Amino acid sequence: MRYVQYFIDAVALGSLYSLVALGIGLIFGVMRLINLAQGELLMVGGYTLFATNGWSVFVRVPLVLLVIVGLALLMERAFRRLRSAAPATMLVMTFAVSFLLRSIAQKRWSAQGKSMNIFSGLSHAFTVGQLRIRYVTLVSIAVGGVLLLGVNLFLNRTDIGLQMRAVASDRRIAQALGVRTNRVVVTAFALSGVLATAALLLFVPQRPTVTPDFGLQIAIVALIGVVVGGMDRLAPATFGGFSIGFANSMVFSLLPTGQRVFLDSVLYGLVIIVLLLRPQGLFQRERQTTRV
């Protein structure tokens, strides 16, 4: 029964990281850009929650969504001019944006954690037999599942989704065939903002304080998941994000309490082994090269 408990918790954390990973994967798909500032969407959203403590959730949630999506669209504008630049240039640019936002946050709110305090009821738990399940666990799994399915439907059933997949597949050809790449890229950033918002709100019960590095810590883990899964395709990237969250939670639960400081060592040891054995990505088909 203990292991069922571990498993459920691990699925919940996996769902959260899969949302962040999907956001990273969407942007990488349409722009071939690893957005290292993805985490700062969560961080800025976190400070928005802190600043609106005590307001009605019906104001706070739309406001956070608006702030995060707005910031994502600003990032898109900043990166747009570099779209034909070398990948390393774009990478450094996203790192600069990340650093800038974290510095501003540090200046404004200091490095000390600030309480985000939303949906506190979600931290409560109920028991089923020997299982002790927090509401946030179920909500994470449900919201994660719904959003992953929603994005999947969006990509496969809508005009803009189809065009997004074409751009991800071969941007030059898609553009030459008349696909409006700007519109597609803007949509991808907006979508990744929505995913970041959902991830943030669901992270709050287990990480209730926001610091300037709040988002970076999450995004780096998700990014590692994306690479482990295989970043050339959306599904493996997302599943990679899920796996890293899942493994994170599992390893944490399985380590004896006194040994939990070794969580990162064990986790990233596993990552290194996976990458050595399957450098193309854990869930990537063999010989699948730079195609989404």
Next chain:
Amino acid sequence: MTERPGSLHATALSRTYAGVRALEGVTITVRRHEVIGLIGPNGAGKSTLVNLLSGFDFPTSGSVMLEGFDITTWSAHRRVRSGLVRTFQHGHAFPGLTARENIEVAALGTGAARGVAARRATELLELMGLADHSNAEAATLPHGDERLLGVARALATMPKFVLLDEPAAGLNEDEISAFADIIKLVRDERNAGILLIEHNVPLVLGVCDRIHVLDQGETLAEGSPTEIRNHPAVADAYLGATAG
């Protein structure tokens, strides 16, 4: 012909890459309802010419006119929306999309609504003999089918002018003769002008109204299939070597 057809017209096109002349003063006209063959040995400048006509590259000097508009500096997608589209030597289908989606996305790109795009895809899959593969991922198609899909995708933009870059490579005899019928159909029923780059000499001689021969970046000859077949310099430069 009842209507006066428009034309795609390039005047004295030249393209120099770092001092190397890839194309030198080439003038060529493609009228609607006409198939022009573009042949020449490897390195003759055929791909350069197609790139310049389609907006994938821009000339060092010379101009490109599309139905009276100077499009020399237009981007590729602007040309596509104005009715000038190209295909690619290696097909370049979107690998993760199905055959049907590949065609639909091109129709959407030129402003078609979803339903129109879907109908166009059905027709074109049928026309190209790809109906059995409509839901197959393009990456899984055989090479010849991928090129046909590339042609279908180009036709989905409802072009007035189509530049076909070696569309028949990888097709067998039967498929080539079926493809010749498709080219004629596009010319006759869609009233399109077609520029066909092709190494398959029988196909070119069989389907083209006129043929333009390039050699070392310059026009070597221009004329009807019969004239080209009997042109001594062409035989030397190209036909003799390939057709035997």
